[in-house]
Amino acid sequence: MKVSIFALWRDTGEGIFEKLGLLEELEKYYPDVEFEYFFYENDSKDKTPENLSNWLDDREGKLLSEELNSPKFGSIVSHERFSRMAEYRNKMLKLGKPLSSDYSLIWDSDVTFEPDILEKY
Numbered sequence: 001m002k003v004s005i006f007a008l009w010r011d012t013g014e015g016i017f018e019k020l021g022l023l024e025e026l027e028k029y030y031p032d033v034e035f036e037y038f039f040y041e042n043d044s045k046d047k048t049p050e051n052l053s054n055w056l057d058d059r060e061g062k063l064l065s066e067e068l069n070s071p072k073f074g075s076i077v078s079h080e081r082f083s084r085m086a087e088y089r090n091k092m093l094k095l096g097k098p099l100s101s102d103y104s105l106i107w108d109s110d111v112t113f114e115p116d117i118l119e120k121y
Helices: 013-029 048-056 079-095
Strands: 002-009 034-042 061-066 103-108
Parallel strands (some): 002 034, 002 103, 034 061
């Protein structure tokens, strides 16, 4: 079985290693599953792009990193935020086309999960 994981990133800071650790736990929990990763990052002022690139070095996947000078919205509700998030997600999804996986997981990198998440879905 092959699973594609899609995630958006921005200014993740040192917490990025905890988040990437969740993916590493997923790989250990499902040793027979082939994982591929499609990450989209924009406008990070820290080492998020570099850390993602390094993490992907020995994994199947792609990273698109852009400098757009777009505002940070946080968790507010606004038309502009929704439009930009849709644009970012579409760019992220385009990285994986054409998909060769059996399943896809779109993951908000701010959300934590247990390693048995695939079983639960």
